[in-house]
Amino acid sequence: MTRLGQLRSEARFNLLGFRRSPAATFFTVVLPIIFLVIFTSIFGNEIISSTGARVATVYVPGILALALVSANFMNAAIVTVIRRESGVLKAMRATPLPPWVYVGGQVAASLVLTAIMTALVIGIGWLGYSVEVQPGAVPSLLITLGVGAAAFSALGLAITCVCPSEQAAPAITNMCVLPLYFVSDVFIPSEGAPRWMTLIGDIFPIKHLAVALGRTFDPFSEGVPLPAWRWAILGAWGVFGVLVTVRFFRWTPRN
């Protein structure tokens, strides 16, 4: 089979496995939408006096960031650790499949999930809460999604290096992202939060993803949003993820 055919096959089976896993579908597809509905219901969809925009313009990009992190980071990391610990990755190493095609297939599957979740979240935001992507901001949205997906895919592989077992994987990945959601403009705006909280948010990548996405939905932004340094920080985290993966990734079970 051609390399492209192999990539397509790997992506297809990754998506099939995802569809058949209730936990993966719930956390990546259902939960973000529940959060979107809950947050906009609790806080109403009023016009915020300080910015003049509706509450949902904050939550749509926040939840989109959450879904992207779920699809590319959480999901990929958990699946990879399960495959590693059950010996599937080791057996795969004994086949002619190049490692990059395996990784590429998984990233491609995550990208498809990201695209589906983007359409869903933006669709719900638009139909239910009158949140619109500014037409001029579409290229910026696509770049942010692309850079974000690449960075979190790399970090997803990197985090498997510290997951000792398949039981530990969901706990460790959640421990990484859950607290960060609270200081990264995902669940609540970080405006007015204590200095140490905004600082933590600024160090890690989730906030930069959420804020860069937020610029896309801001009805009052002037011209085309170009959150270049947010992209740069996301990219740097991606490079860090690649370096850790190249150095520490293992194909064989730990146990």
Next chain:
Amino acid sequence: MTAEARLAIEVTGLHKRYGEVEAVTCVDLSVRTGEVVAFLGPNGAGKTTTVEILEGLRTRTSGDVHVLGVDPAEATADWRERIGVVLQGAKHEGDFTAAEIVTMWSAYYRSPRPTAEVLELVGLAEAAGTRTRRLSGGQQQRLAVALALVGDPELVFLDEPTTGFDPAARREAWQTIDGLRSLGVTVLLTTHYMDEADRLADRIAVISRGRIVADGTAPELAAQVAMPSHISWDAAELSTEALPHRLRDLLRSQDAWERPALVTRDVGGVVRELLATAEAVGTRLDSLAVQPPTLEDTYLALTGDTSSGDGS
């Protein structure tokens, strides 16, 4: 074809050390094309380490290794097209069906066998649509063999294909492995069951504490260690008190409920002398039985290991 080209596997002086531990001290092994060879030894003898070096999944400390004419340490995708690997305790992703997994793996090879054909080969055709989490242990193992066969390999490695199986599952696995022979595939399998090695392989290489201690067919191995036979009878027919001294020295230590038995390699001589003794006391000794050394005796003598043969 040269003599070397007919060797699928050629190993000389293989040595593997993990820190202070010598997993493999010295392994010499050759497997001819089309041959089925069992690599037999107790747990921890170095079987899996050796096989994983041959599969290109582990590095070695020293020694010469050629598998299909290639050093596995420099394995290429082309070389991997030609081998099939079944790892010890192979597991599958539970959410996929058997057929889906075979199809997924067939994409890894240049000219794979069709999925239906592979499932037929390993006797899983009727389970094609079953999720792998619902397959029995024997079926899971056959699926692992299917994955090793999907690329149409010349050489297949099977690492402990039946460990932990009940007798029925073991028989299933044996049938599948016999099927490989009819495909003309060269097979190297590891096992810690002498009967399995004898049943499946043309030749048995016995490994113990990281060394090859014997290499040959089961009768050749038995001849090599020349284990004694047991000659037993009913104590009611002939009391051990009646035995002449020469025979009494051959008596095995026995529990009260056991038949008396003489342990010897000189079966003919001892039986003649025993019958003569019986005749002298006026009994026919109809209960006489001669028990040749078992495969298990041979194996235990070769590996010098008394705790083996009990599974893992």
